[in-house]
Amino acid sequence: MKKIDVKNIVVGFGKGGKTLAKFLAVKGESVVVIEQSPRMYGGTCINIGCIPSKFLIVNGEKGLKFTEAAEKKAMLTGNLNLKNYHMIADEATAEVIDGKAKFVSDHEIEVMDAEGEVIAQLIGERIFINTGATPVLPPIPGLVDSRNVVTSTELMDLKQLPEHLTIIGSGYIGLEFASMFASYGSKVTVLDIFDNFLPRDDEDISKLVRSDLESRGIIFKLGVKIDAITDNSVEIINKEGKKVSILSDKILVATGRKPNTAGLGLENTNIQLGQRGEIVVNDKLETTVQNVWALGDVHGGLQFTYTSLDDFRIVSNNLYGDGKRSLSDRKNVPTSVFITPALSKVGLNEKDAKAAGIDYRLFKLAATAIPKSAVLNQSKGLLKALVDPETDKILGITIYAEESYETINLISLAIEVGLPYTLLRDKIYTHPTMTEALNDLFAAKNEVK
Known part of the structure; x- marks a missing residue:
């Protein structure tokens, strides 16, 4: 088992964390990046988020067959994953450790392998938490037992196009996948317990978006109760109180994402959490423990890779710049x-x-x-x-x-x-x-x- 004293520990290989790790390593500082899944070198965006999803969207619009697009997508993400690993691992003062990080005190972390064995103990002068977000799974009977329920992560791994795709959640993530799979020819049904479609947008915009999506064959059933899920169907109760069964090869749960703090052992520290499990930070992204920061989705801000990159700018500026950058500067984010x-x-x-x-x-x-x-x-x-x-x-x-x-x-x-x-x-x-x-x-x- 490794025992390491290091100046900088980065927990999670996301956009903000990896960029900061590279920045510190180039300055000659010792850095250890802990990532529990080798698949996630580089973070959500390049592996299971922005890049592969937009690649599939673009190729669906071009008329490429799904099987071919999925194969090319896998090659793209594989290359990016490897590139991001070497971006850190090839630095002389940096190291990547595969495993699950768990705090045992404010500045001590254990790293466990897949079997739960401790493989490393680290003490860090500075610690940067960059563990991202994880899907929210609603308490629907049968959801966890169905073989065909997927989150956006598993849906991105499909090699064959589902004939019938049911999406639970009509938010932005759900709509992107609805539009994407409709372009490849799937029959898509979108369900939501809420009546309002795109409630934060102006009504003329939301009506137009819905009409255009429906013109492409996407079916919306809003304001319904999702009663149960089986391997091949979603049972709903519609507005008229009637039970309806919706045939589904795959069922995507797109009901939001929450900060990924479970299992980090933060109960062993003085790091404060908010009501949704997010790490509480100040305007400089500092947590309630000195020399511990949180970057990206885990602190409960906007969940975008480009705001995570800006988190890097805030932290690096306050470590090595004029110290003027802060979250308060973040206005008019597109x-x-x-x-x-x-x-x-x-x-x-x-x-x-x-x-x-x-x-x-x-x-x-x-x-x-x-x-x-x-x-x-x-x-x-x-x-x-x-x-x-x-x-x-x-x-x-x-x-x-x-x-x-x-x-x-x-x-x-x-x-x-x-x-x-x-x-x-x-x-x-x-x-x-x-x-x-x-x-x-x-x-x-x-x-x-």
Whole structure:
């Protein structure tokens, strides 16, 4: 058994942790990264999240057969996994240890193998927890016993296309998988106990998204009770009180994710947890124990790989920079849902502004008016922008249109630096592009009075 005194311990190989480990190792500091699954070198994004899912989405839209796309996806993630391992392991002062980390005190960690045997004992001057999030499994009878219930992790591993896919949960993760598998030809049914579809979005946007998804054959059953699950069906009670059986080859549970802190032994430390099991941190990502930080999904913030990367920037800046970066700087973070077409947002929408009593000017443009939409043969969608009537600054934008995940970054920057909407309206853009839609979106004729 190894006994190691090390300056830096990183628990978890996610985006923030791996980037920090590389940063510290390059500085010549000793670093040990603990990862319980060799499959997860590099974190969720490259192995079972953003990269493979978007790869499958893109190839589904191209008409590639699922079996071929799944095979190519596996090669892609395998290469990225290996690259990320060597990014850390090849550093002279860094080491990767495979095993399950468990705190035995504030700065002491045991590492156990798959059989539960302790293989290493570590004492770290600094510890960075980067264990991510894990799926929430609702207490539905039969769920844990069904051979065909999967989370997003197992669904990404499928080699054969399910004929009937049932998705429990109509949130963003559920919709991405619904759109993806529908593009390959699966019959997709989405279930949710709640009536409201995309409740945080404006009603005109959510209605349009649902209508477009339904036009592709996706069936929504909302406001239902999920009564039980078997190996090949989901039993629901619909709004009329009738019991309905939905045939299902695979059943995806997409009911949210929670911080992955169970089993870390945090009860043996003075690290404080919040109500959802998240690690409590301050504005600098410091926990309630000195020289212990939490990065990424585990501290309960936005669950995106790019915010985890920004967590790295905060920590590294406070260790070796001017110490000015903090969570308070994180404003106007753009988001994208990779359905077809994509739904992207930053800042306020109408629902937010009305709830907060904020006055605004509204601009709207149908995606059919954008020349690039015709080029892409994808003219569905709607753009909506809110502008401050006093300053002309952009308050927020929702873009439900092709390639919105690219345009949204420009808008995010414009909001961040306080540019007036007129600058984007009068800007010269390349043609044909989706970004040039900003010329027309902000034109006077498209203001909604």
